[in-house]
Amino acid sequence: MIKVFRADPALLRRLNVATVLRALYGAEELTFAELVKTSQLSRPTVEEIISDLEQQALAEEVGLAPEGPRPVGRPAKRYRFRPEAGHLAGVDIGPHKVLCLVANLRGDIVASARADVRPEMSAVERLAATRSVIEQAVRGRANVRALGVGITGIVSAGKVVLSSRLPDWEGLDLAAALGSDQSYPVLAGNDTNLATLAEHWRGAAHEADDVVYVLLGRAISLGLLLRGTLHTGYNGGAGEIGVLRESGWYTALDRFLSYGDVDPIGAPASSAAKRVFDAARSGDPTAVSVVNSFVSDIAPGVAAAVLTVDPQLVVIGGGLSQAGDLLAEPLRAELAKRCLFPVTVATSTLGDEAVALGAVRLALNQVEAELFSPDDPHAAR
Template sequence: MVKLSGGDPALLRRLNVVAVLRVLHAADELTFTELVRGSQLSRPTVEEIVSDLEQQGLAEEVRPAPDGPRPVGRPAKRYRFRPEAGHLAGVDIGPHKVLCLVTDLRGDIVSSARAEVDPEMSAADRLAAAREVIERATRGHRLRALGVGTTGVISEGKVVVSDRLPDWQGLDLAGELGSGRPYPVLVANDTKLATLAEHWRGAARSVSEVIYLMVGRSISVGVLIGGRLHLGYNGGAGEIGVLREVGWYTALDRVRSYGPERLFAAVRAGDPEAATIVTAFVKDLATGVAATVLTVDPQLVVIGGGLSRAGQQLAERLRAELARLLLFPVQVETSILGEECVALGAVRLALDQVEAELFIVEEARR
C-alpha cells in the first residue's frame, strides 16, 4: 500500500480501490480477512470499497453451495473478482480470413466467429466482412475494448505502409471500425500482435527477450525487449523483409512453388530434392534472423505462421544454421498457438488497455 499524508483524497481513494482490486483479481476467491491482509488496508476501508465494487459488478460475495458442508459457527464471507463483468475482442484481418475472439476480463475465450475472405477483395468489402464477424462474435457481450491486427506498418490506428491488400495503405482502421462504438479500438501490426500472444499464452511465456518470426505467405519479425513489444519510432521495427538483399522473397518463392506441406512431407520421406530446397530456404531465412538476433540478443526465437506446422524439421535446421552465424547459441521453438495467434495478440492489446484502467493509478497532476 502507498501511504499518503495529506495530498489528494481522490488519489488516495483510487490507490485504495486499486489495492483491493489487484488482490481480488489475483485469486479465485478470498475471505474478507484475506482481502484486508492482502490489500494492507483497514477493515472499514475494505468493506466500503468492496461494496462499491459489487455495485459496479466487478466483485461479488461467494455464497456457500446449498448442498455443501455446513461450517460450525458463522461462515467467513468470501469474495471474488467477476471476470464476466466485461468483455474484450481481438480481430485478425488478413488476406485470407477474418477471425474474431471474445474473452472475459481474465482473457478466457467465451465466443468466436470467422469468415473466409479473398486476397484481392476491396478494402470496403474487407471492412464489411470484419464488421460482420465482429458483430457475430460480440453479440450479447458488453465490450470494453477491441484490438485489431492486420498486415502493414501501423501508426496511431492507421495503416501507413502496406502492399499486401488492395487499398489498405492509408486506411484509418481505428476510425473505420471504431465509429459509433462506445469503447476504444486499438490497431497494431499482425506480426507484432502474434509476438504479444506468444509471450502471453504461447512458447515465449516467462521469456522477456524474444524474436518472433512469422513465416507464411511472407516473412516478418516481431521483437520483445524487457517483456515489452518494441515498435520503433515509425512502428516499423522488425520489417527487415523489405530488404530484397536479405533473400527472404526468393526463399519463399522456392517453398511456395513446391508447396509447404508437400515439401516437408517429402523431406520426412527422404526426398533429396526437397531436402535441398529446405536447406537453401533455411540458409536464406537465417541470414535475416541472425542479423536481428545479433542486434537484440534474445533468449528465444519463435517460428510462427503457416510454416510453423513443419515443427522441429524447421526449428532444428534454423537452430543449427544460427549456431554457425551467431556469437551465442539461441533457443528456437515453433509456435503452439496456430491460426488464433494474431487474434489472441489483439485480445492482449485490448486487455492491456482495460487492465490499465482498472489497476493503474495515474500520478496526480502537479
C-alpha cells in the same frame, strides 16, 4: 516556511479501489480477512469498496459449495472478481481471413467468429466483412470494453502507414473506421507484433522477455520483444527485414514452388510448403533439400536480428510453424554458425489464432489500465 500538502481524497479512493480490485483479480477468490491483509487497508474501507464493486458487478460474494465441508461457526465471507462482468475482443484482418476472438475480463476466450476474404477485396468490402465478423462474435456479450485489431503492414497511432499486401489500406484510420459508432476504444497494431505479444502471453515465449519472433506463412516477417515489451521502433517498422530483397526473405517461399509438380502460378507457396514438409518427413531427399534451402534463405535475416538484440529465444510462428522441428532444427544449426552464442529455437503452438490472440492481449492491456489505474477517473466503471 513548511508547506503542507493535502491528500486528494478522490485520488486516495481510486488507489484503494485499484488495490482491492487487483487483489481480487489476481486470485480465484479471497476471504474478507485475506483482502484486508493483502490490501493493507482498514476493514471499514475494504467493506465500503467491496460494496461498491458488487454494485458495479465487478465482484461478488462466493457461497459455500453444496458438496464442500461445513465449517464450525460462522463461515468467513469470500469474494471473487467477476471476469464475466465485461468483455473485450481481438480481430485479425488479413488478406485471406478475418478472425475475431472475444474474451472475458481475465482474457479467457469465450466466443469467436471467422470469415474467408479475398486479397483483391477493396478496403470498403474488407471493412464490411470485418464489422460483420465482430458483430457475430460479440453478439450476446455484455459490456464490450475494448477492441484490438491486427493488420498486415506498418501501423502507427491506429493508422495504417504502409501495407504492401493490402495497398488500398494505406492511410486508413482503423480506430475511426471500426470504432466511430461504438462506445469502446479501438487499438490497432501490426499483425506480426501482435503475434509476438500472444507468444509472450500464452505461447512458446511465456517465460522469455527477450524474443525474436519469425512469422512464416504466406509472407515472412519479424517481431521483437525486449524486456517483456514489444519493440516497434520510431516509425513502427522495427523488424521489417523482408523489405531488403538481398536478405533472401523476398523469394524464400518460392523454394516450395520448385518441388514436384506444383503449379507456381495457381498454388500459394504456403500450400505447397505442406506437401514439401510431408514429403520431407517421409525421407524424400529432394524435399529435405528444399526445406534446407528455404532455411538458408531466411537464416541471414534472422541471425542479423539475433546478433542485434541477443534474445533468449527465437520463436517460429505462422502457418509454417506446423512443420515443427523440420524447420527449427536446421534454423538452429544455421544460427549456431552465424551467431556468437547458442540460441533456443522453438515453434509456436498458437496456430492461426496468434494474431487475433495478440489483439485480445492488446485490448486487455487497455482494460487492465482502466481497472487498475488510479489516474483514471473512470477506473472500475
